[in-house]
Amino acid sequence: MKKLSLIYLLCLCFSIVNGQNSNDIVIGKIDSINSKILNEERKIWVHVPEDDTEGLYKKKKFPVVYLLDGNAHFDAVVAMLNHLSFHGICPKMIVVGITNTNRTRDLTPTKVTPKPNEDNDWFSDSGGGENFMSFIQKELIPYINSKYSTQSYKMLIGHSLGGLTVMNTLVHRPNLFDSYVAIDPSMWWDDKKLLNEIMQHTFDKKYANKKLYLGIANTMSEGMDISNVQKDTTDQTNHIRSILELNTYLKENTQKELSYEGKYYENDDHGSVPLITEYDAFRFIFNFYWLKIEGQDFSEPESDLLDKIVNHYKKLSKEFKMEMKPDEEYVNNLGYQFIGMKQLKKAEDFLKLNVANYPESFNVYDTLGDFYALNEDKEKAIKNYQKAISLGQKSFSKAKLVEVEKKGLISSDKLEELNNE
Numbered sequence: 001m002k003k004l005s006l007i008y009l010l011c012l013c014f015s016i017v018n019g020q021n022s023n024d025i026v027i028g029k030i031d032s033i034n035s036k037i038l039n040e041e042r043k044i045w046v047h048v049p050e051d052d053t054e055g056l057y058k059k060k061k062f063p064v065v066y067l068l069d070g071n072a073h074f075d076a077v078v079a080m081l082n083h084l085s086f087h088g089i090c091p092k093m094i095v096v097g098i099t100n101t102n103r104t105r106d107l108t109p110t111k112v113t114p115k116p117n118e119d120n121d122w123f124s125d126s127g128g129g130e131n132f133m134s135f136i137q138k139e140l141i142p143y144i145n146s147k148y149s150t151q152s153y154k155m156l157i158g159h160s161l162g163g164l165t166v167m168n169t170l171v172h173r174p175n176l177f178d179s180y181v182a183i184d185p186s187m188w189w190d191d192k193k194l195l196n197e198i199m200q201h202t203f204d205k206k207y208a209n210k211k212l213y214l215g216i217a218n219t220m221s222e223g224m225d226i227s228n229v230q231k232d233t234t235d236q237t238n239h240i241r242s243i244l245e246l247n248t249y250l251k252e253n254t255q256k257e258l259s260y261e262g263k264y265y266e267n268d269d270h271g272s273v274p275l276i277t278e279y280d281a282f283r284f285i286f287n288f289y290w291l292k293i294e295g296q297d298f299s300e301p302e303s304d305l306l307d308k309i310v311n312h313y314k315k316l317s318k319e320f321k322m323e324m325k326p327d328e329e330y331v332n333n334l335g336y337q338f339i340g341m342k343q344l345k346k347a348e349d350f351l352k353l354n355v356a357n358y359p360e361s362f363n364v365y366d367t368l369g370d371f372y373a374l375n376e377d378k379e380k381a382i383k384n385y386q387k388a389i390s391l392g393q394k395s396f397s398k399a400k401l402v403e404v405e406k407k408g409l410i411s412s413d414k415l416e417e418l419n420n421e
Contacts, residue, residue: 027078028095033143037135038101044140045070045097047078048148049085058328058361062094063153063320064144066136066177068107068162070097076275077157080282090286093155094148098140106132107161109168110190133169137176153320155285159183159274167246168194170212171201178321179211181281183274184219187242195242199249207258209321211285214250214262215277216243217270226264239270288319298341305334306349325357332367339371347371362391369397373404 028047035042051060065081067073074097085092100106104126111127144150156177158166163185170180171194187195219240220229229237230244247262261284265273291312297305309326316324331354338347351371354364369384385401 028074028097031147033140035135035139037131037139038106040101042101042135042140043099045074045095045099046144046148047074047095047097049082049092049094051149058358059149060092060327061149061151062092063151063155064094064096064148065155065157066140067095067097068156068158068165069100069103069160071099073097073157073159073274073278077278080275080279084279084282084286089290090282091289094144094150096140096144098136102128103161107158107165108189109164110193112190129165129168130172133165133173133176137173141176151320152322153178155179155181157181157183157278157281158185160270161186161189164189164194167198170210171198174206174210178209179213179285181213181215181278181285183215183277184217184239184270185214185243185246186239187246188238192242192245195246198246199253203253203258205257209259209319210257211259212250212261213277213281213284214243214247214260215273215281216240216247216262216264217268217273218264218266219270288315298337301343306346306353310353326353328354328358328361328364331357332363335367335371339374344371344375360391362388362397365391366397366400369400369404373400378404 028045031044031046033042033044034040049060049062065077067077074095077097078095081090081093081095084090102125104122105128107129108126109129112123114123141154154177156166156169156179158164158181160183163182164187166180166182167185167187169176170182217240219237221236224232224237226244230241232241244264247264250258250260250262263277263280265276268276291309293305293308297303297308309331313324313326331350335347335351335354338344338350348368348371351364351368354361355368358364365384365388369381369388372378372381372384381404382401385397385404388397389401
């Protein structure tokens with residue numbers, strides 16, 4: 001059936017369940033890639049949003065989130081994205097959770113020699129971060145792009161040592177991702193080597209349109225606060241002090257090219273802070289995405305919903321650095337909605353927009369043919385049904401064409417019957 005309810009149109013909502021079996025709730029699958037760079041097989045957890053079209057529409061493509069420590073954060077990030085995208089606050093996104101084989105090796109940018117009384121085993125494999133990022137850039141991302149329906153937009157999220165990796169990637173491979181989320185990053189690593197490098201770094205034009213969100217947990221001892229902890233010199237506060245230094249520098253020195261926001265979470269520690277940081281990061285990074293459509297956009301004849309939607313997608317195209325068009329299915333159903341409301345000029349404008357955006361789709365011509373058939377414009381109805389048939393459409397367009405050729409119009413009841421066949 002091609003006609004959907006107003007609730008669907010307003011919410012832009014879709015199911016969060018990927019599973020095909022109605023008895024299962026499946027949010028992703030385990031995939032793997034054999035890495036020549038790392039000389040090992042790497043497991044990845046992949047969530048692909050359900051493409052909930054009826055088979056009439058072009059397959060959708062999605063932005064991608066690359067998630068470090070994937071097995072620890074995968075469920076939460078998938079659920080969060082499903083919730084936010086359900087309400088139109090951010091796009092549906094593919095989530096690629098990268099699980100660990102040797103976490104210290106992969107998530108540290110430099111080799112560290114342990115100090116006296118430090119665990120040598122923990123540091124012995126450190127310093128493989130650049131190799132790991134080469135794996136992501138040269139092997140994993142091309143693999144994901146070849147196997148899944150991806151857009152070019154990519155985000156990197158990491159916590160703790162993963163946050164350190166995020167910051168290292170931002171500095172040394174800024175064009176690899178479009179947005180970065182560093183959650184309580186271990187900026188103390190290697191005597192703050194990366195932090196000191198960042199504080200000498202210029203965030204120039206190559207950071208234009210890039211976004212970074214930094215979450216800072218409360219890891220201070222009782223009795224300390226943000227003011228006095230920065231005066232402390234003990235090892236116990238080194239973690240938070242290094243992040244606060246980073247936050248101060250980024251707020252003052254991003255040269256207005258890198259879009260940055262940092263937030264201190266007083267009521268969250270190192271373990272609890274990822275969830276709330278990720279939520280706030282999605283809201284910050286996609287603060288341009290939400291298109292608020294209200295009842296008056298439909299009920300008031302003078303409102304220009306078409307212009308509102310077209311301008312919104314122009315803004316999205318600029319943010320995503322690629323052409324963004326409203327979904328064919330969404331516009332198709334808006335057209336039907338306005339037909340039902342007897343706002344025929346608006347209905348025609350929306351259906352013509354779909355023809356302009358998706359000229360190779362039989363469905364846009366079939367739907368426009370429906371519009372003209374209902375309004376007794378026999379010539380235009382026949383022309384559009386014939387165009388739909390030439391593009392290899394389903395049998396219901398042929399039946400409609402016969403009906404129009406014989407009677408010159410199609411009743412709304414007959415049209416609904418044919419659309420449901």
